[in-house]
Amino acid sequence: MTMTRRDFLSASAALAAAPALGAGAWGAPLPREADIVVIGAGAAGIAAARRIQAANRTVIVVEASSQIGGRCLTDTAAFGVPFDRGARWLHNPDTNPMLKLARDAGLDIYTPPQGQKIRIGRRNARAGETEEFLAALVRANRAIDDASRGKADVACASAMPKDLGDWTGTAEFVLGANATAKDLKDISVIDKARAQDRNAAIACRQGLGTLVAKLGAPLPVALSTPASRVSWGSRDVTVETPAGRIAARAAVITVSSNVLAAGNIKFTPDIPKRQLDAAAKLSLGSYDHIALQLPGNPLGLARDDIIIEQSNSTRTALLFANIGSSSLCAVDVAGSFGRELSGQGEAAMVAFAVEWLTKLFGSDVATAVKKSSATRWNAAPYVLGAMSAAVPGGQPSRKILTEPVGCMFLAGEATHETLWGTVDGAWESGERAAEAALRRIGALRDTEPEAAPARAPRQRRYIAAPVRPVTPRSPIN
Numbered sequence: 001m002t003m004t005r006r007d008f009l010s011a012s013a014a015l016a017a018a019p020a021l022g023a024g025a026w027g028a029p030l031p032r033e034a035d036i037v038v039i040g041a042g043a044a045g046i047a048a049a050r051r052i053q054a055a056n057r058t059v060i061v062v063e064a065s066s067q068i069g070g071r072c073l074t075d076t077a078a079f080g081v082p083f084d085r086g087a088r089w090l091h092n093p094d095t096n097p098m099l100k101l102a103r104d105a106g107l108d109i110y111t112p113p114q115g116q117k118i119r120i121g122r123r124n125a126r127a128g129e130t131e132e133f134l135a136a137l138v139r140a141n142r143a144i145d146d147a148s149r150g151k152a153d154v155a156c157a158s159a160m161p162k163d164l165g166d167w168t169g170t171a172e173f174v175l176g177a178n179a180t181a182k183d184l185k186d187i188s189v190i191d192k193a194r195a196q197d198r199n200a201a202i203a204c205r206q207g208l209g210t211l212v213a214k215l216g217a218p219l220p221v222a223l224s225t226p227a228s229r230v231s232w233g234s235r236d237v238t239v240e241t242p243a244g245r246i247a248a249r250a251a252v253i254t255v256s257s258n259v260l261a262a263g264n265i266k267f268t269p270d271i272p273k274r275q276l277d278a279a280a281k282l283s284l285g286s287y288d289h290i291a292l293q294l295p296g297n298p299l300g301l302a303r304d305d306i307i308i309e310q311s312n313s314t315r316t317a318l319l320f321a322n323i324g325s326s327s328l329c330a331v332d333v334a335g336s337f338g339r340e341l342s343g344q345g346e347a348a349m350v351a352f353a354v355e356w357l358t359k360l361f362g363s364d365v366a367t368a369v370k371k372s373s374a375t376r377w378n379a380a381p382y383v384l385g386a387m388s389a390a391v392p393g394g395q396p397s398r399k400i401l402t403e404p405v406g407c408m409f410l411a412g413e414a415t416h417e418t419l420w421g422t423v424d425g426a427w428e429s430g431e432r433a434a435e436a437a438l439r440r441i442g443a444l445r446d447t448e449p450e451a452a453p454a455r456a457p458r459q460r461r462y463i464a465a466p467v468r469p470v471t472p473r474s475p476i477n
């Protein structure tokens with residue numbers, strides 16, 4: 001029995017060599033001034049810079065790391081096929097601007113076969129069992145939605161139905177750690193209920209990191225150039241970097257909520273406590289991919305198969321197998337278990353993945369692993385986690401982060417009220433912040449239409465798509 005990818009998800013640039021400090025990706029020295037300076041070259045920063053250029057204003061993007069992309073990072077070197085170390089799916093094809101951008105950039109967008117399997121021990125769940133699980137998800141989502149209309153914001157865990165039986169742990173994993181990088185006990189019901197459906201799952205064959213890097217390639221991006229201090233007022237801003245200072249009339253700041261809350265960029269005067277508190281309430285959860293190259297398809301799975309298990313413990317994961325018909329498989333770990341595991345290091349992560357797959361498939365996975373690599377986003381110094389999810393009471397913080405601070409405008413996935421934790425949410429937030437900055441410097445009139453189209457209203461997540469029977473698929477070559 002299979003459930004469609006929609007059910008599942010609803011419920012729930014190659015690594016560049018580091019350029020010299022301050023040298024731009026475009027090869028010019030760091031300019032000393034620009035109309036608007038953008039901090040961070042992830043999806044939000046690249047979207048912001050493109051919007052500013054489209055308004056014929058000068059922009060410079062400073063990026064602390066050695067590549068464009070931030071949490072969209074494709075490693076093409078390790079496995080011979082693109083491995084997305086961060087985001088890998090684009091959702092909502094009807095409204096997601098990244099799909100058109102990817103096609104226009106000549107990248108190959110494809111919808112992997114729709115269908116996921118649930119393992120119960122060493123067998124696949126039967127049709128009736130999968131239906132039971134989908135029904136459990138529907139009820140859990142409805143309970144969270146109902147709780148979000150209550151007087152006080154509470155944790156999703158406290159809203160969960162108590163009678164999900166054997167599916168309790170799996171529902172918690174799919175709705176919590178796997179969807180948001182945090183356990184349900186750490187997520188606000190209002191934040192979760194307001195999140196727009198992440199329906200469908202569309203992949204970019206060359207990787208989402210490749211996509212963002214390509215979209216940023218024509219822009220003036222100074223790599224390996226961390227902003228260390230921002231001196232700001234209501235009319236101008238100076239950004240200090242080890243390669244020099246940039247004076248601008250406005251700044252768009254796209255660093256993650258954890259980077260902002262950690263105080264890794266100093267502000268003069270201090271950034272208001274209101275914004276810092278908001279960032280802290282939108283802290284990043286933990287989500288990592290443990291990549292295993294498994295030649296010969298020892299798990300006997302089809303291309304792009306997604307597997308979860310019936311689990312009564314938080315020590316569980318999601319498998320994305322035979323990615324794009326290759327022998328690359330990724331075991332995803334998330335939430336508090338993922339955080340604990342990633343804290344133990346890459347070897348422990350790979351050992352868990354091997355042990356977990358052996359438990360579910362019985363085959364000798366350990367000897368089949370040709371190569372492995374695990375991401376550790378919590379330890380990535382310029383990101384410090386995976387994606388934001390509001391603590392109970394923290395949902396209004398998203399709006400607070402969008403309030404202008406002098407001539408500084410914050411952007412990034414955490415500032416999007418409904419598409420937080422996504423690439424397209426980050427992209428849209430960057431465009432919005434750029435427009436606010438352009439208005440501030442008088443480069444855009446209030447009457448001018450915004451670049452980003454209005455999104456369709458959020459869809460109800462608990463309306464499950466029809467359950468489809470399993471159609472056996474031939475294993476990959």
Ligand SMILES: Cc1cc2nc3c(=O)[nH]c(=O)nc-3n(C[C@H](O)[C@H](O)[C@H](O)COP(=O)(O)OP(=O)(O)OC[C@H]3O[C@@H](n4cnc5c(N)ncnc54)[C@H](O)[C@@H]3O)c2cc1C
Binds near residue numbers: 071377422
């Ligand atoms: C493992 C994982 C899986 C994910 N899966 C998906 C998915 O399938 N689909 C999806 O839509 N989303 C997914 N996401 C979430 C998605 O990746 C993010 O929401 C999105 O990429 C965030 O973009 P951003 O621009 O807001 O932030 P970032 O990508 O974090 O960009 C911020 C940039 O600021 C830079 N920076 C930090 N400090 C400084 C400084 N001092 N000076 C200059 N630059 C600085 C950073 O290096 C970074 O490049 C996933 C995330 C992770 C980690």
